[in-house]
Amino acid sequence: MLGMKNKEISIFMDRMGDLLEFKGENVFRVNAYRKASRILDQLTEDIEKMEAEGRLRQIQGIGEGIAKDIRDYLATGTIERYITEKKDIPDSALEMMSIPGVGPKSASLVYKELGLKNIDELEKAIQEGKLRELSGFGPKKEENILRGIQLYREGSSRMLLGPAFLLVDEILEYMKPVKAIQRIEPAGSFRRRKESVGDIDILVTAKDPRAVIQHFVKYPGIIDVLGAGDTKSSIRIKGNLQVDLRVVEEDSYGAALQYFTGSKEHNVKLREIARQKGLKVGVYEGDKKIAGKEESDVYESLGMNWIPPELREDIGEIKLAQEGRIPPLLEFKDLKGDLHCHSTWSDGKHPIEELAEYTQKMGYEYLAITDHSGSLKVASGLSSGDLHEQIKEIKSLNRKYQGFTLLTGNEVDILSDGSMDYPDEILKELDFVIASLHIASKKDEKGNTERILAAIHNPYVTTIGHLTGRMIGERDPYPMDIEAIFKAAAETGTALEINSSYQRMDLKDVHARKAYEMGVILSMGTDTHSIDTFRDVRLGISIARRAGIPPEKILNTWPLEKIHQFKLNKMKKLIR
DNA sequence: GCCGTTTTCGGCCCGACTGTTTTCAGTCG
CATH class of the missing domain: 3.30.210.10 (DNA polymerase, thumb domain)
Incomplete structure (x- = not known):
């Protein structure tokens, strides 16, 4: 599976960075490992494959030393140099550096001087007044570390991009009445649209900075004011999330x-x-x-x-x-429709007509109705008979609309043997067919891959829904051979979905970039079950933008005719 | 540890903030 080893080695490199930092090594050496960790995390190629082809050294930032570490890991599952460097330093001692306010110097000092081996011992030492015996430590620092420990134990909370959007909307709305504000905009990882954010940064210009700060620190839902100076304030809100606001000069x-x-x-x-x-x-x-x-x-x-x-x-x-070659990136105005939603026919909350009405107001020209297929009993999947009835209803509704079209469609389950939940005769009738795995193996990479490949080779399947099946923070992606799947999708003219539901975000940015690089067309779907999640399209847009995919490679930017043609082209290619 | 049309050695981003100091070290972003 793409990224499996990449991820493992990336984590190893990061730990190596921690270790060297703890030992007080040259910071540039530490940074070299940190950088390697990041490179591996974002690499769109399989590191094992690159190693096999002798291309490790072609990666910027991977030199002879780290290349050797990587080969070491691939061969033995561990890194010789790491073991040598680590000797008898316990992981729990390194963990002390994770506490906000405790860096490598403090952690290694208390380890060496006081023999503290973990966070619990550190806490106890502070309570017993031992820490202030060390030079450079005083009561304020002790207090700060104790608070850091508490924060760390409450869990490093990263917020998913979906909820972060809602929170930012809310904060901006709250700040609106402050007349002094001239410009206000979120910055940080939220502005970069990372799939999860560790804090929220808000930037402001204002004639009266103090008025802005004073209002900001009264935000409802606040737990703690961490600081409030003349131009900067930090607050902590429920969910342990920090929000920073800074006021700067207009210039x-x-x-x-x-x-x-x-x-x-x-x-x-x-x-x-x-x-x-x-x-x-x-x-x-x-x-x-x-x-x-x-x-x-x-x-x-x-x-x-x-x-x-x-x-x-x-x-x-x-x-x-x-080089002046930044590609144009997808914007909401480029999108002509949503290609994944559910109605009351299966497990959605709203009748088709309401979905149509709502998306017309969003400015869309089309909407694909893609309820579940029969096998998915938990989601009230449609029998073949139901589906025929639904097609009739959609056709009748379409006669009412002007400049808007409902596409007939389905999110068809890929069965355990790789066959589709409806016979081809039925799939053939639909405008838009999503094929999805809903139950897959956590272990059987080969089996999962074969099921997906079988769906890709079905002439009537337009796109594969939420490919990896991950639910962020709840379920890992199912193991599968991503590269083989992307290759087959490109060859057959099958799209892959960027599922925009906030817990899925699947394909994720790195995979979407790889798919695009391999020539795959992407489709965007919110997987809406309730109309308030049509807005989650902004999560899908974020993925597409981070992946650097030009709008014309996204199915939803195409006029209706071209989408029909996409399906016909695949049928022509696969049916002889 | 990585890198090189200034260098195979000698650089590698940099400033604010905090607390502990009295000239600065550690942490953070």
């Missing part, structure tokens, strides 16, 4: 927005480029500071095009911007 708004949007790696690379040009990027004072009212000023003064936030992960976007 440096663009530079600040750039800085606080990140990613860190993207900014590091920009500063390197700035340094070469004798410039400085940043929001703070400096001789040759690039100030900028607009964010595009920053990028332009560095000799490149403005880069959409979703691409700012230092995975090649800077080079593209320098």
Whole structure:
């Protein structure tokens, strides 16, 4: 499965970074491992395959040393150098560095001087007043660490992008009455639309910064005010999420927005480029500071095009911007319809007519009705007879609409033997067929892959729904040979879905990018069961943008005729 | 540990904030 080893080694490299940092190694050596971890996490190729083809050293940031570590891991399942470096330092000692306010210096100091081996012992030592005996430690620091421990135990809470959108909407709405605010915009990983965010950053320009802060710290649902200065405030809200708000001068708004949007790696690379040009990027004072009212000023003064936030992960976007080759990215206005939703015919909450009415108001030209097929009893799947009745209803409704069309369709279950839950004669009649795995094996990679491949080779299947089956934080992706699947999808002219429901987000960004690179067309579906989730299309758009997929590779940007043609083309190709 | 049309050695992003200090170290983003 693509990414299996990538992920494992990425985690290993990150731990290696922690370990070296704890031991007080050269920070650049530490960073080299951190960087390697990130590279492996975002790599769209299978590391095992690259190693087999002798291409490890072609990856920027992987040198001879780390290449050896990777080969080591692939051969033995562990990394020799890691074991040597680690010796008898327990993992629980390294874990102390995860506490906010405790870094490598403090963690290794208390380990060496006081023999503290884990967080519990650290807590006890503070309570017994032992920590303040160490130089550099005082009562404030003790208090800070105790609070950090408490926070860490409550669970490092990352919020999924879906709920984050709702929260940001709510905060912006709450801040609206403050007259002093001129501009207000979320920055950080939310603005980059990462699938989960660790905190929310909000950037403001205002005539009266104090009025803004004073209002902000009274936000309902607040648990704690972590800090409230003249221009910056941090609060903690329910769910243990931190929200930072900063007020900056209008003249440096663009530079600040750039800085606080990140990613860190993207900014590091920009500063390197700035340094070469004798410039400085940043929001703070400096001789040759690039100030900028607009964010595009920053990028332009560095000799490149403005880069959409979703691409700012230092995975090649800077080079593209320098060459003026940033691709146009998907926007809501490009979308002509939604291609996955459920009605009262199966487990949806609303009758077809209401779904149609709602999506017309969103400005869509079409909507595919894709209820479940018969085998999926838990979701009240439709029998063949039901489906025929539903097709009749859709055709009758379509006669009422102008400039809007309902597509007949279904989310057909892929059965355990890889066959489809309806016979071909029925699938043939439908405008849009999604084939989905709803029950799959957690172990049988080969079996899962074969079922998907069988569906892809069915001439009437338009797209594969929520391919990997993951439910973020609840269920891991089912193991499957992603590359073989992408290849088959590209060859047969089968689309793959970007499922936008907030817990699925499946395909995820890295996979969507890989699929696009391999020539696959993507379809977007909200998998709506209740009309308030049609708005989750913005999650799908986020994935497509982070994947760098141009709009014309997304089925939903096409006119209806072309979607029909897509299905016909596949049928022509596969039926002889 | 990685990298190189300034370098195979000597660099590697950088400033704010906090607490403990009295000139600075550690942490964070």
